[in-house]
Amino acid sequence: MSKLRTGISDTNLRRRLILGSISLAVAVSIIFIVVAYRLASDLAESTEIRHFDKQFHWLFSELEELNKTINDPVQQLATVKNKFIYKSMIDNILAIQVLPEDRTFQANSIISKSPIEEKLRSLNFPNFAKGAFFLEDKRLFWQFKSSSESQFSLLVVYEISSLEEALDYVAKRLSITAFLTFWLAIWAALTMSAIIAKRFEENNQKLTYLAMHDNLSGLKNRTYLHEFFSTQIEKQIANEPKNKDPIGALLIIDLNKFKDVNDTFGHGIGDELLIVISHRLQAAIDERDLLVRYGGDEFVIWFNMNDTRDIQQLVESILYCCTQPVPLANSQFEVGASIGIAYCPNDGNKLDTLCKHADIAMYQAKKLRTGFEFYQKQLPIFSERQVLLRGQLSQALALQQFVLVYQPKVSLLDGDIIGAEALARWQHPVDGLLSPAEFIDLIEQSDVIHSFSRFVISEAIRQAKEWETTIKSIPISINLSAYNLADPQIVPYISQQLDYYQLPAHLLEIELTESASMIDIEVTQNAFIALRALGVKLSIDDFGTGMSSFAYLRELDMDYVKIDRSFIAAMLGDKRSEKVVKGIISMCHSLESEVIAEGIETKEQAQKLLELGCRLGQGYFYARPSSAKNVTESLLSNRRQ
């Protein structure tokens, strides 16, 4: 499977980091050079001025001494200059003036004396003064001193050469240092930017991984599937618009009994089971195929038509790996799977359409227990409708679209109503009143099962209380499946509702609907023991049809056993069926359980059942399931008789 794009590129970030670091290095280098230059020039100037200051005082002392013997200032200077110690000093002096007799300057040739004269004439000298000024781009320093004892003064102008020297140093050493610093800065910038960009990329990859993968199984998730489909499959379809052959197939895999395991043994075991199944599925597919955890216990496989194997082989291997027992927590779990397959682009060229069609096919496979089904356009519309209904369950529950109807149970001897079975109906806004056959399976496979059961329990208890208060005490039975009994909160909820409505517990009867997905009779038994402790009546529904009916009867202490309608319907014309019914009645009586015959439709059936020893029954012969209001009227007329 080729790699998908992983999000933001780090090239820009890296370029910016490098440019930023280099700019910083350049800025630091410039600041460093300027500061170093200023520091060097200030230091040099200060040293030079101090040095000149000393020389000035020596020269002044020498000239003051000569002034006593030689009157001519020019001659004085010439005499001083002849002394070796002052020669170099006087050579560096730009201008010198010995006052007051001579008002002219002696100047060296490097600078014309008139501007200096002009500048200095404007200054008013006290006995001692010194200062600096710029002239013709030269920094000049002057110093003046007059003798207090004689009429002798000295003014000297000196050029400060430290600026040029500082510049010279900077030009050499600092330039080399700056070059090396700059080089180092580039290296540092490269390294730093690479490290930061690498960390950024790592974080980016981690985030991308988290966004595209399922935390539990480590498989790709739904987001990845959408990305994969839009970037690869849809492009492929667009490139080959005339291709009629399928380019791939979308398989939706739903684990059949995962919910049972999750509800009964907890999410920990459920998660471990999912991980094991994920690994098995991953091992079962080709590397060109894509396995995605679509959510909950649903997986999606994108099957590439270039795969060396046939799709049938893939499906068989998936079914095989899902049906193999998974050893967890000292138990063996067999979950099984149902697979729906939709071809692309034949059954849809968009992911949503393909998923919908594969879902319909999967649901068909689940319903027919065939393991897998291919999507066919002519599949009964019922499947699509069921998919739609499944999506509407939560909303229906919230909008109170589910209602209870009641079918009376009667005494076969006199027809008195001795109880009622609560049955759910869905008052669908579009499809009208739906029977349980159309939605109970959907509810049992969905997340609303517990909320739905609580609604049924609460409503039945409320109705039983209403009848107890207004007409007579009759028990109401409700149907619960093994799914419900696996819910650890179900018994406390029943107890709480009985307390809330102040209903005696014996007026509530729980009918255990046998389910092929029944996992652990021990769990059911514990729930039944708890219910019995509350005082709730218990019965087994549709007795004789399921594989574990007798196991229930042996393990669980039942108040009632309801014989399945199929035995009653066949009883009159078939001696064997009659014997079976007779045997069941006899066996139940010996186990001290009362027998209720279901589906009594004729008077003959009722009479035969009475002959066989059955005293209770229900069926269309007596009453169809109807609203609480109708049953109330029946109860009232029953009481009047």
Add this chain to the structure above:
Amino acid sequence: MQLPQKNLSLTDRMIRGGVSLAMIVFAVFWADQIGDIFLQLVIIIFAVLNLISFITGWCPVYKLASISTYKNKQV
């Protein structure tokens, strides 16, 4: 011992070779222009490091930065 994988292109190596040679010549023959023995030493160290990169075709900084100019490819 395994030699590190090259990460310098021919141009990169040539530039480094030229720069290091120029630096050595400058540091040795124009020492008075530099005027500082410390600076002279630093230049020589730099030059030698670049010379090693030129000879081996491998730059430790590039390695650290995950950069490669070898065959104009980024690793």
